[in-house]
Amino acid sequence: MSKPAGVGSLREGRYIIVDGEPCHIVDITKSKPGKHGSAKARIVAIGIFDGVKRSFVKPVDANVEVPIINKRSGQVFSVMSSGVQIMDLETYEYVDAPFPEDKDLKAKLVSGVEVEYWRIMGRVKILRTK
Numbered sequence: 001m002s003k004p005a006g007v008g009s010l011r012e013g014r015y016i017i018v019d020g021e022p023c024h025i026v027d028i029t030k031s032k033p034g035k036h037g038s039a040k041a042r043i044v045a046i047g048i049f050d051g052v053k054r055s056f057v058k059p060v061d062a063n064v065e066v067p068i069i070n071k072r073s074g075q076v077f078s079v080m081s082s083g084v085q086i087m088d089l090e091t092y093e094y095v096d097a098p099f100p101e102d103k104d105l106k107a108k109l110v111s112g113v114e115v116e117y118w119r120i121m122g123r124v125k126i127l128r129t130k
Contacts, residue, residue, distance in 0.1 A: 001068045001121065007041050008060040017065040018054040021047045022120045030060060049123060051101075070119040073130070076109055084109055084126065086117060097124040105129065 002017055010016065014025050023045035033039040037059075044055040058064065074086035074095065083098045097117060099106050105128065109115070114130040 002065040003068060004063045005066040006060075007043070007058050007062050007064055010041070010043065010064070015048070015067050015069060016043065016045055017067055017121075018043075018045050018047075018056060021050065021052075021054070022067040022069075023047050023054055048118075048120065049125060067120050072117055072119060074115055074117055076111055076113045076115060078111060079109055086115060086124075086126075089114070095119075095124055097126050100126045 005016075008030075010025060010028060012025050012028055016023055016025055024047075025043060025045045027042075027044040029042045031040045031042075039060040040057055041060050042055065042057045044053065046053050073089045075089060077085045077087045077094060079085075083096055086095045086097055087093070088095060095117070099109070105126065108129045109126070115126050116128050116130060117124055117126045
């Protein structure tokens with residue numbers, strides 16, 4: 001799920017969808033309007049799930065898609081070879097999540113540990129343990 005937002009309203013540290021991938025904005029450079037066109041913004045963002053750096057240039061008055069991030073708390077139910085099964089602490093539903101890339105965080109994931117995870121566009125990412 002996503003919602004539209006104006007390029008001129010984006011700031012560093014926010015999130016955006018680039019090439020169908022949710023990304024974290026790390027740099028925005030805006031140019032002044034010139035003789036032959038409108039002001040442009042160059043945005044550099046890093047993918048949340050894959051870590052790939054992406055950049056694009058758009059007019060400041062254009063619209064882009066911003067992902068809706070659902071921040072949730074859960075408890076690790078089981079650790080499998082393919083990932084982790086988490087039970088949501090509010091809805092008590094089970095969610096399958098892949099292992100995080102951080103080795104320290106991966107080592108902390110054992111049954112019974114509470115975690116914070118994000119649901120973005122139908123995908124799940126474990127951020128930290130509580």
